[in-house]
Amino acid sequence: MQYAFQKALKQETFSAVLEMQLCTNLVATCVTVVGFFINGGWRVLSNEMLGFEKGKVLYLMTLIWTAITWQVSFVGSIGLIHMVSSLFANVISTLALPIVPIFAVVFFHDEMDGVKVVAMLIAVWGFLSYIYQHYLDDSRQKKDRRTELL
Structure with a gap:
């Protein structure tokens, strides 16, 4: 896109x-x-x-x-x-994945089975990995800027 x-x-x-x-x-x-x-x-x-x-x-x-x-x-x-x-849009879509089964359980009284739990954990892990990588990239850029100023 x-x-x-x-x-x-x-x-x-x-x-x-x-x-x-x-x-x-x-x-x-x-x-x-x-x-x-x-x-x-x-x-x-x-x-x-x-x-x-x-x-x-x-x-x-x-x-x-x-x-x-x-x-x-x-x-x-x-x-x-x-x-x-597009990467950020994909991350937000991935973050929304665990919300859907939670809403299904709360509003439609759906069962929370092992597959849903695993899918939710993987989605949260993917989001946290993106956040951590963003943190590492930002830290690296700040370090490079500091070394350029010296």
Whole structure:
């Protein structure tokens, strides 16, 4: 994404961010819908909706709000790439990973199993590794600046 901003778009404006968001999501949506119809998933969609424990309305609300939150997440991620770097956007996305299972446990009464715990620990470890490396790089730069002044 960052490479596309620098080389292909050659402009880093808010409209360019939204244009990139719109184009990538449009392609992803088209591929998903085509796959959905080729696979025959549309035939079982009504049965899945009827089988949802909380009812049709909450099933649809879950789908709608999931789509909305993903769009907000993507715009935020592209904004981070635009404003900071793709590495930082990836770190923030990784940091958000442990939050999702915690919310699932709290709000949806999901079970906290070993796989979720391991995934959360790895995500936290990745974030802490990034912070530590940033600290080391910053310390090295400060040391280099001090030696240049002497």
